Amino acid sequence: MDRWLWAVGLAMLASCGGGGMEDGSAGPNGTAGPADAAAEAATEIEAEAATDVVAGIGAETLLAETLILSSDEFEGRAPGSAGEELTVDYLVEQFSALGVSPGNPDGTWVQDVPLVGITPQPPQNLVVSNGAGALTLEPSTDYVAATRHVVDAVAVDGAEFVFVGYGARAPEYDWDDFGELDLSGRILLFLVNDPPLDDIFGGPAMTYYGRWTYKHEMAAELGAAGSLVIHETEPAGYPWEVIGAAPFGETFDLAAPDDNLGRATFEGWVQRATAESIFEMAGLDFEAARQQAAVRGFEPIPLGVTGSLAIRNEIRRIDSRNVVAKVEGAEAPDEVLIYVAHWDHVGRDESLEGDQIFNGAADNATGTAGLIELARAYSLSARPPRRSVLFLAVTAEEAGLLGSFHYVRNPLYPVAQTVAALNMDVLNQWGRTRDLTIVGLGQSELDDVAAVIAEQLGRTLAPDPEPEKGFFYRSDHFAFARAGIPAFYADPGVEYIGKPEGYGAQKRIEYTANDYHQVTDEVKPDWDLAGAVEDLTFLYLMGRRLADGEEWPSWSETSEFRALRESQRPQ
Numbered sequence: 303m304d305r306w307l308w309a310v311g312l313a314m315l316a317s318c319g320g321g322g323m324e325d326g327s328a329g330p331n332g333t334a335g336p337a338d339a340a341a342e343a344a345t346e347i348e349a350e351a352a353t354d355v356v357a358g359i360g361a362e363t364l365l366a367e368t369l370i371l372s373s374d375e376f377e378g379r380a381p382g383s384a385g386e387e388l389t390v391d392y393l394v395e396q397f398s399a400l401g402v403s404p405g406n407p408d409g410t411w412v413q414d415v416p417l418v419g420i421t422p423q424p425p426q427n428l429v430v431s432n433g434a435g436a437l438t439l440e441p442s443t444d445y446v447a448a449t450r451h452v453v454d455a456v457a458v459d460g461a462e463f464v465f466v467g468y469g470a471r472a473p474e475y476d477w478d479d480f481g482e483l484d485l486s487g488r489i490l491l492f493l494v495n496d497p498p499l500d501d502i503f504g505g506p507a508m509t510y511y512g513r514w515t516y517k518h519e520m521a522a523e524l525g526a527a528g529s530l531v532i533h534e535t536e537p538a539g540y541p542w543e544v545i546g547a548a549p550f551g552e553t554f555d556l557a558a559p560d561d562n563l564g565r566a567t568f569e570g571w572v573q574r575a576t577a578e579s580i581f582e583m584a585g586l587d588f589e590a591a592r593q594q595a596a597v598r599g600f601e602p603i604p605l606g607v608t609g610s611l612a613i614r615n616e617i618r619r620i621d622s623r624n625v626v627a628k629v630e631g632a633e634a635p636d637e638v639l640i641y642v643a644h645w646d647h648v649g650r651d652e653s654l655e656g657d658q659i660f661n662g663a664a665d666n667a668t669g670t671a672g673l674i675e676l677a678r679a680y681s682l683s684a685r686p687p688r689r690s691v692l693f694l695a696v697t698a699e700e701a702g703l704l705g706s707f708h709y710v711r712n713p714l715y716p717v718a719q720t721v722a723a724l725n726m727d728v729l730n731q732w733g734r735t736r737d738l739t740i741v742g743l744g745q746s747e748l749d750d751v752a753a754v755i756a757e758q759l760g761r762t763l764a765p766d767p768e769p770e771k772g773f774f775y776r777s778d779h780f781a782f783a784r785a786g787i788p789a790f791y792a793d794p795g796v797e798y799i800g801k802p803e804g805y806g807a808q809k810r811i812e813y814t815a816n817d818y819h820q821v822t823d824e825v826k827p828d829w830d831l832a833g834a835v836e837d838l839t840f841l842y843l844m845g846r847r848l849a850d851g852e853e854w855p856s857w858s859e860t861s862e863f864r865a866l867r868e869s870q871r872p873q
């Protein structure tokens with residue numbers, strides 16, 4: 303039993319007579335004073351858990367809030383849009399009505415997040431040439447690219463394509479896809495994900511090396527002119543339409559002091575078939591190169607084929623906002639537990655026929671509504687938590703976790719005093735489940751807390767069924783993890799109660815194929831939020847236990863984030 307489970311065991315011992323528990327007196331803090339307080343706290347927690355119902359969390363309110371946030375009036379909640387105004391106003395209104403406090407120490411409900419919005423005007427063809435002939439790639443259909451440079455125009459003229467395999471530079475695995483070749487001024491072509499090996503790079507699970515964000519960061523470091531990831535639907539986890547449709551327009555970034563001139567001139571994706579055509583022009587076989595890339599010792603392959611692309615930008619500076627509410631801790635107000643969910647979605651696309659609004663009902667009106675439900679539950683609790691609890695609705699997650707990265711770089715409460723971040727991104731819409739999917743199960747000691755709550759509620763914890771898709775790196779909890787703060791992300795379970803086997807997996811596949819980042823992500827008549835209510839109850843009890851405790855759960859021994867946390871909070 304690790305020290306966290308030991309503390310939880312002590313609390314249970316104090317509250318329920320210790321049936322079956324180890325002797326708590328063996329622990330380092332088993333003195334009378336704290337034990338009394340622990341007993342009192344534990345009694346209340348047990349009482350709240352006993353009914354499986356937490357006052358303030360309900361399916362009707364959750365649905366009503368989700369309907370408002372995902373209504374056409376909110377225009378898909380793009381940062382900087384009229385939809386942002388409505389969203390921020392709505393959240394502030396809801397939090398105020400609950401009687402919780404403004405979460406910014408300056409006394410306001412918001413944290414300013416300065417962004418730049420960059421729109422290519424209009425998207426140009428990417429011309430590929432081998433001297434003898436040229437291939438014209440169409441935007442959206444064949445490729446997608448944008449520049450993060452905060453300037454009016456950029457151009458890459460006749461830069462050579464170089465295939466860099468998976469593009470991982472991982473000394474701990476004795477792996478380097480870039481070798482000695484000077485890659486400055488080149489257009490790098492990356493395979494999606496990390497090298498598919500059983501023994502390194504997390505096996506089937508994706509490491510940070512597999513994320514497209516990492517690849518573009520490496521391209522910048524190497525001074526590349528362009529950075530293109532070769533999209534393949536299966537390993538990417540989503541179809542080309544997710545890349546090729548809405549996000550082609552405006553891209554957002556945090557307003558960096560260097561106007562992002564350190565980035566590659568353009569960053570984007572090409573379809574796999576397009577990559578095959580580029581290889582063909584070079585007289586090479588894509589599939590053969592792809593196989594070479596899966597072997598240690600791979601060297602970059604210059605293709606002898608060039609690419610030219612000009613992008614003109616429309617730039618606007620946007621003052622976006624994170625919304626933040628707080629319930630002040632009664633005993634340790636400077637220690638903070640954070641619930642986080644992104645309020646933004648991808649907005650609207652006026653080039654579309656018919657429906658133009660990406661309502662983002664599941665993604666992430668549900669999670670944002672979940673923040674309101676949790677804040678209500680805390681506000682209705684008979685006793686304030688021991689530590690402070692923050693309800694943080696962040697902006698621009700869809701643009702690359704920008705609101706949460708801004709928060710951790712400009713924390714309203716010190717990172718070292720932040721106990722954990724519990725993230726919600728897409729709540730369950732299809733009914734009750736026995737299990738709860740923990741994305742990144744095994745990453746941190748928060749799993750031990752989750753296990754205790756699961757046992758109380760008669761539920762089970764399941765690992766992410768698709769660790770190869772790297773979901774741990776794809777929502778706001780990751781920004782907290784990068785900053786060292788133990789972070790937890792639960793997805794809906796897959797074992798649906800009263801539904802045939804495979805129902806959950808089927809629903810997940812349907813959602814990804816039909817609704818994920820599409821205009822059809824709307825509240826559906828067959829939605830059943832009973833499961834979301836149970837998941838929120840779980841998150842309430844888990845957060846409550848962390849907020850009422852004195853422990854500082856850390857990252858697991860094997861986690862890439864543990865060293866950073868230890869530097870913040872020396873043991």
Ligand SMILES: [Zn+2]
Nearest residue numbers: 665666727728
């Ligand atoms: Zn989301």
